[in-house]
Amino acid sequence: MALKSPFNPGSGQDYFEEAKQLSLNAFMQTALNAKPTARGQGGRHIHYSFCPSCGASTPQSTKLEVTDDRLYHCFACADAGSIIDAAAITWGCEPLEAAKRLVGVIVSPNQRAKPLPVVAPEIPDEHAELRRAAQRQVFPKIGVSTLIFAHRQKPEPEVLKYLTEDRGLSLPVIREAWCRQLIGFLPSDPHQCTELLSREIGQDLLVESGIWNPARRMPGIVGRPLVFFLPGLNSAEFRLARPEREGERKGLRYGPGNIPWFWRGTSGKTAVVEGMFDVLRIPGHRGHPFRLIVGSDSD
Numbered sequence: 001m002a003l004k005s006p007f008n009p010g011s012g013q014d015y016f017e018e019a020k021q022l023s024l025n026a027f028m029q030t031a032l033n034a035k036p037t038a039r040g041q042g043g044r045h046i047h048y049s050f051c052p053s054c055g056a057s058t059p060q061s062t063k064l065e066v067t068d069d070r071l072y073h074c075f076a077c078a079d080a081g082s083i084i085d086a087a088a089i090t091w092g093c094e095p096l097e098a099a100k101r102l103v104g105v106i107v108s109p110n111q112r113a114k115p116l117p118v119v120a121p122e123i124p125d126e127h128a129e130l131r132r133a134a135q136r137q138v139f140p141k142i143g144v145s146t147l148i149f150a151h152r153q154k155p156e157p158e159v160l161k162y163l164t165e166d167r168g169l170s171l172p173v174i175r176e177a178w179c180r181q182l183i184g185f186l187p188s189d190p191h192q193c194t195e196l197l198s199r200e201i202g203q204d205l206l207v208e209s210g211i212w213n214p215a216r217r218m219p220g221i222v223g224r225p226l227v228f229f230l231p232g233l234n235s236a237e238f239r240l241a242r243p244e245r246e247g248e249r250k251g252l253r254y255g256p257g258n259i260p261w262f263w264r265g266t267s268g269k270t271a272v273v274e275g276m277f278d279v280l281r282i283p284g285h286r287g288h289p290f291r292l293i294v295g296s297d298s299d
């Protein structure tokens with residue numbers, strides 16, 4: 001991938017070239033404490049359960065692939081790039097600064113990195129704290145952006161069709177979930193969505209909260225017009241409004257997501273169902289018979 005810094009066009013090319021020669025596996029293993037989970041195709045591909053963009057999965061799972069020690073691709077969040085992209089996300093800095101730091105701190109490609117006996121990757125505290133602070137601000141602003149979009153135009157017909165026909169939700173439940181700010185809608189069009197988010201939230205906050213990889217032209221959530229806001233507005237999940245393609249993830253979740261998604265009903269019963277769409281399907285079919293319907297983590 002040709003790497004151009006959006007912040008410093010035409011500058012710093014020597015640092016970029018030098019940094020790109022460094023071992024991405026060494027970076028994964030030393031800077032991120034990620035442990036390889038598997039090797040494939042003559043050692044050209046090395047797998048990890050940790051992604052610089054979307055974080056850790058269970059230790060033995062595979063979600064990120066490094067090819068030829070140079071490029072990574074995450075099967076979970078679809079983020080992909082070079083060692084410079086990985087470093088820029090990890091350190092929360094511009095690509096040029098990441099390249100400069102890499103040239104100074106990471107071992108050369110000929111030195112074999114020692115695998116570290118660490119299971120959980122350690123993210124520097126200051127970085128994690130900054131991200132948490134940014135996330136506390138960003139989700140309420142995304143909520144406002146969905147309201148602004150809703151006032152400007154009605155929900156897109158294709159999105160409503162997906163919810164009603166493919167997912168079996170009723171229009172009154174969709175409306176009620178929208179009024180409760182359990183769901184929101186963003187423009188399906190990537191450019192329109194980027195323009196709305198940039199104007200209402202600003203690129204800086206989107207980058208700080210991990211939603212926009214600064215090496216990319218658009219935030220990773222574009223093309224996912226359905227937003228499920230988690231209670232407390234400290235997390236959200238962004239969903240496709242169509243069936244996912246092979247290798248594509250149904251939902252991208254940002255924020256700690258430590259409170260389950262729920263629908264408060266009127267009776268004394270509580271139901272626990274599998275996912276967010278199941279939560280919305282129950283009130284639609286049975287007229288709010290539950291006090292609480294709780295969705296678990298997947299559907």
Ligand SMILES: [Zn+2]
Nearest residue numbers: 051054074077
């Ligand atoms: Zn990822």
